[in-house]
Amino acid sequence: MSEILNLVRKDFILQRRYIWIIALYVIGFSGLFMNSNLNMLYGLLPGMMLILVVSSDMRQANQQFLVTLPVKRSRLVLSKYVTSILFVLLALATCSIVNMGMSLYHSHSASIDYTMLLASLISVLVLMSIYLPLYYWLGIHGGQYLNVAMMMLVMLGNGAVSGIASEYDFTNMSTWLNSHPVGSIALGVSSLLLIIVISYLISVRIFKGRDL
Amino acid sequence: MNILLSHSSGEPIYWQIAGQIRSAILQGELAPGAALPSIRQLAKDLQISVITTKRAYDELEKEGLIDSVVGKGSFVSGGNQEFIREQQMKQLEKQIRELLDGCHSISVSTDQLIEWIRLLDQEGGK
Amino acid sequence: MNAIEVQGICKSYKNYRLSDVTFQVPKGYITGLIGPNGAGKSTIIKAIMGLVKPDQGSIQVLGHGAEQGEGRYKQEIGYISDESIYYDWLSMEQMKKIIAPFYPAWDETAFQRYMELFELPLRKKIKDCSKGMKMKYAIAIALSHNPALLIMDEPTAGLDPVFRRELLELLAEYILDDQKTILFSTHVTTDLDRIADYVTFLNRGQLIFSDTKDGVLERYVLVKGGKELLDNDVRREFVGVRETGIGFEALSADRGGTVSMFGDSVMYQQPSLEDIMYFTVKEARLRV
Numbered sequence: 255m256s257e258i259l260n261l262v263r264k265d266f267i268l269q270r271r272y273i274w275i276i277a278l279y280v281i282g283f284s285g286l287f288m289n290s291n292l293n294m295l296y297g298l299l300p301g302m303m304l305i306l307v308v309s310s311d312m313r314q315a316n317q318q319f320l321v322t323l324p325v326k327r328s329r330l331v332l333s334k335y336v337t338s339i340l341f342v343l344l345a346l347a348t349c350s351i352v353n354m355g356m357s358l359y360h361s362h363s364a365s366i367d368y369t370m371l372l373a374s375l376i377s378v379l380v381l382m383s384i385y386l387p388l389y390y391w392l393g394i395h396g397g398q399y400l401n402v403a404m405m406m407l408v409m410l411g412n413g414a415v416s417g418i419a420s421e422y423d424f425t426n427m428s429t430w431l432n433s434h435p436v437g438s439i440a441l442g443v444s445s446l447l448l449i450i451v452i453s454y455l456i457s458v459r460i461f462k463g464r465d466l
Numbered sequence: 467m468n469i470l471l472s473h474s475s476g477e478p479i480y481w482q483i484a485g486q487i488r489s490a491i492l493q494g495e496l497a498p499g500a501a502l503p504s505i506r507q508l509a510k511d512l513q514i515s516v517i518t519t520k521r522a523y524d525e526l527e528k529e530g531l532i533d534s535v536v537g538k539g540s541f542v543s544g545g546n547q548e549f550i551r552e553q554q555m556k557q558l559e560k561q562i563r564e565l566l567d568g569c570h571s572i573s574v575s576t577d578q579l580i581e582w583i584r585l586l587d588q589e590g591g592k
Numbered sequence: 593m594n595a596i597e598v599q600g601i602c603k604s605y606k607n608y609r610l611s612d613v614t615f616q617v618p619k620g621y622i623t624g625l626i627g628p629n630g631a632g633k634s635t636i637i638k639a640i641m642g643l644v645k646p647d648q649g650s651i652q653v654l655g656h657g658a659e660q661g662e663g664r665y666k667q668e669i670g671y672i673s674d675e676s677i678y679y680d681w682l683s684m685e686q687m688k689k690i691i692a693p694f695y696p697a698w699d700e701t702a703f704q705r706y707m708e709l710f711e712l713p714l715r716k717k718i719k720d721c722s723k724g725m726k727m728k729y730a731i732a733i734a735l736s737h738n739p740a741l742l743i744m745d746e747p748t749a750g751l752d753p754v755f756r757r758e759l760l761e762l763l764a765e766y767i768l769d770d771q772k773t774i775l776f777s778t779h780v781t782t783d784l785d786r787i788a789d790y791v792t793f794l795n796r797g798q799l800i801f802s803d804t805k806d807g808v809l810e811r812y813v814l815v816k817g818g819k820e821l822l823d824n825d826v827r828r829e830f831v832g833v834r835e836t837g838i839g840f841e842a843l844s845a846d847r848g849g850t851v852s853m854f855g856d857s858v859m860y861q862q863p864s865l866e867d868i869m870y871f872t873v874k875e876a877r878l879r880v
Contacts, residue, residue, distance in 0.1 A: 257694065263693070267689065268679060268682075315675060315676065316677065318673065319679075321642060321643050322642075322666060322673070322677070323663065323666065323694050324664060324666040325663040326661055326662060328661060329663065463660075465644045466638070466643045473786075478806075506767065506770065509767075509787075510765060510767075510768060513761075513787060515621075515622065515786070515787055515788055515789040515806070516621060516789050517789040517790075521806065
């Protein structure tokens, strides 16, 4: 367990160099200076953070470094999932705070766009579950192209997600949801977890067979 | 005791070490019971391999000049004064043989040599 | 007791392959893994570190199986790669903060002492360091968690002669403890061959020999003589021959046989490991 903590701590140390870029981005799109819609935050920030976290030790030399540490390869992969999820949550927390702050500023009542938050969380975690196995599979050289593709996907997906979130007829669904609150949450959470676990197992399998 | 190695002489390193420790013992520079540096310390100081150093010590142990005690190190053998005397004589004998060879090669007779030695001994005695 | 046991390792790449390499690294001694570039030294070391998965064979490190997914056994290893594997945009201090918690035996005082000894500024970014400084830093990191086994891939590459000597001194100090073991690979044999106890020689992915250095040096002899002594039968006696207009120079792997064959008609010399490497590699090239 402590090795996972040490690895997560490593990722936090590595992300320090992006902290100003992130801060500028958040401030820039907070809506304070321009009439920004929240898609730029909810839709993009978690995906961006995900890419930054994963690519920080994308270089082959750094992969070698990680493998020469006294840690199992499967743990290295696990830590990457843990950090990714942590950073996604951190990004969403940041978005929510900005969201709350701005609504307080505009309408004097703090509110959060829960639909946006949830849509973003689910889509980013699904994205992560596809992205990480691909990252371990493509390795160092393919990884760079993967990142570009990911960035584009995040941008396009951003529009799609917010589109779905705002336009989809939620009435039927919310009726169903309201009648089965526990069951639906359990179903949603467990299928999301299942996707992540399967993704993790695939990543471990791929990474264990990789020569560095 | 000093040990000075030559890496270009062609003489094996272990042999040089054994030779220099041997002469230090035979000349009485190292008294019986005196501790020798540990094998690993000596290897470090001479910047040579542990195995080479170990071989030099093994050689000396075989000759009965040193004793190795596991966990304590190596010491100059004490109980073998007779042997040491014998070794010293042997070494001297070797030098005399060399001297004789030298004399024969430039046609100096053994009698002349003995006379010569007496002469030098008297001079040296002054 | 062996610190490392490499058993029948095979690994195929596009351009070359390691075929059935078996050797041991005895505990308490320094073993040099020598061979020209591309001999497979790095691949073997990477396999020991679990970076590369052999197609066949097994590796035991300090009594543990060194399978590719495993991590535990690396606790006892100080590994020094031939290139910097660290996050080079970090400072040496930041990088150390990442590494230290992984090793329960981490000795911060020792680390600070090495940094001072090597004159490495903690605040300097790794990417701003010279190759030699990066190597020193890797050595400081490796020694600071007091490993039972030190594995170094081409440690002297990029080091100036002064520090090369200092490194020898450090290694000799480390090996004063007879429970510690060093394995290093190198293609420049001159500076480390003095302190190596054992030598493992690889060429083109194959093991040529693995033996005590003294044993190897005693077995081989360098012969110099006139060209008229050479004919095809004589040539076959040698590992390799270098002929010039004014004579020949040849390496034999059977000192006794060669001396009784030539008697006083040739000159004999003690070959260095480099001589042995040169003639062996040259001959292997001719045969291909």
